[in-house]
Amino acid sequence: MADLPILVTGGAGFIGSNLIDALVARGYPVRVLDNLSTGKRGNLPDDGSVELIVGDVADAQAMRRAVQGCRAVVHLAAVASVQASVDDPVGTHQSNLVGTLNLCEAMRETGVRRVVFASSAAIYGNNGEGQPIDEDTPKVPLTPYAADKLASEHYLDFYRRQHGLEPAVFRFFNIYGPRQDPSSPYSGVISIFTERAQKGLPIAVYGDGEQTRDFLYVGDLVELLLQALELPVVEVGAVNVGLNQATSLNQLLDAVGDVLGGLPKVSYQAARQGDIRHSRANNTRLLQRYRLPEPATGMRDGLAKLLGL
Ligand code: NAD
Ligand code: UD1
Known part of the structure; x- marks a missing residue:
């Protein structure tokens, strides 16, 4: 089991490649599925320690090939820009929802259970009103991006109840750090x-x-993602990821x-x-379930x- 790879979808991107550096440093074998739309080969180690499958999460067969034989999945592949989803809702949906559904099916078919999912604070819309938002705050997805993230959470929960998937759902607030690509007006x-x-x-x-915004440094996020891969049991319910x-x-x-x-x-x-307008995480649940680096x-x-x- 320990030798089976961790699949990181979107692993050639900003968060994915930072995670992969940490996984490789800890001796994990890693496989990546990425269509290189915003990610880059150059973000990945070039010493053969990572297997890169160039493919689209919206392609069910590519997804199945990538999931087959893995120990667990970190599902990061998505169009990460809220504004891009406003400009191209249909194209974005292929990556951001169809991709998640393909992943769920591939995991069901291959018996892989653990998946760490990058959801987003965007699902709360403007419900924060400047106050810290907890996970039970009503969801008001104002954009196609947010709608797809929220729907992805619901599909993952269906596959948890029906097919025994173990989703660890993180609602990232705003993440920043090295390799976040500044080259597009859509960038962070x-x-x-x-x-x-x-x-x-x-x-x-x-x-x-x-x-x-509630900004979190990517190195701190990576520590949380690693913990989610290793937890013996994942508690049900999504977790906000921010510093409050x-x-x-x-x-x-x-x-x-x-x-x-x-x-x-x-x-x-x-x-x-x-x-x-305002986005700030109530991170009580995060601190109950995970260890944020101290100090962050x-x-x-x-x-x-x-x-x-
Ligand atoms: P990124 O654009 O650097 O990474 C996304 C990766 O996914 C890229 O490598 C890209 O090439 C790949 N990708 C996109 N569509 C794909 C597809 N259809 N098939 C295969 N690969 C595809 O962005 P990031 O900031 O690293 O975001 C990673 C994840 O975290 C995304 O799901 C994003 O929505 C989520 N997220 C990010 C933030 C943030 O502040 N950066 C906050 C909340 C959620
Ligand atoms: C970001 C993430 C999104 C995530 C969400 C969760 C990116 C690209 N987007 O969206 O994936 O789900 O956090 O909270 O990582 N702005 C400027 N000038 C610029 C660029 C942006 O004023 O040149 C403003 C935007 O209008 C916005 C704020 O900066 O008010 C943050 O924008 P952005 O970094 O794109 O992040 P979010 O939209 O919060």
Whole structure:
């Protein structure tokens, strides 16, 4: 059992490749299924320690081949941009929901049980109102991205009840760190702001910059994902993953300016459609079930690590 690979879908991406470094360092064999749409081969070790299957999670056969013979799965493959899902709901749905359903079927057929799933705080919509959101907060998926994540949770729960899958569902809040690709307007805000600040390029803030997010450094997230793979028993119910800390984009810009010693020109533009105003995790359940690194990585330390300083 110990020698069977862990399958990481979306393993060539930002979170996946950070996880894989940790898995390889701990001696796990790793298999990746990734269509390289936003992920890159270069994010993976090139020493043969990782088996890469280039394929689409929306392709049921590719999924079955990838799942066959694995010990467990970490399902990260998805279009990660909320805005991309607004612009292309049908295309996004293939990756973000059909992919999950294909995974559930492949696991049922092959008898693989444990799956760690990357859901999202986006499913709560604007229900936070600036207060920390707990897992029982009503779900208001405002975008196709959020609708697909919520539906994926429901499918995983169906396969748990009906077919014995062991889903560990994490609702990530905003994750940042090395290898988050800044190259698209759809990229995560910290990757965009830090790259543009380093290059002295103007920064666009959508809205007034007072929207808040609960940012978690990817290295801290990876520790949680590893624990979820190893838990003897997964308790039922999704878990918020955040620090219970709200940072506004304006505060984020101040931190980036501090770490880099200055900022380029910042302009304020129209807010994005469907954009969430405040997002902050009540992480009580997380702290009951998992061990967050103590202390967790603070924003300035995380930015310094991201920037290699
Ligand atoms: P990413 O874009 O770097 O990684 C996604 C990976 O999935 C990429 O390697 C991409 O090539 C691959 N992929 C996309 N569609 C695919 C498909 N149809 N078939 C096969 N591979 C496919 O993004 P990330 O930030 O590493 O996100 C990983 C997961 O975490 C996603 O499910 C995302 O929705 C979720 N998530 C991320 C955040 C965050 O703040 N980064 C927050 C909440 C949830
Ligand atoms: C992010 C994740 C999403 C995840 C969600 C959970 C990415 C790309 N998105 O979405 O996968 O499910 O967290 O909380 O990782 N902004 C600017 N200027 C820019 C870019 C963004 O002002 O150049 C603003 C956005 O309008 C938004 C905020 O920054 O208000 C955060 O945007 P973004 O990093 O795309 O993340 P979310 O939409 O929160």
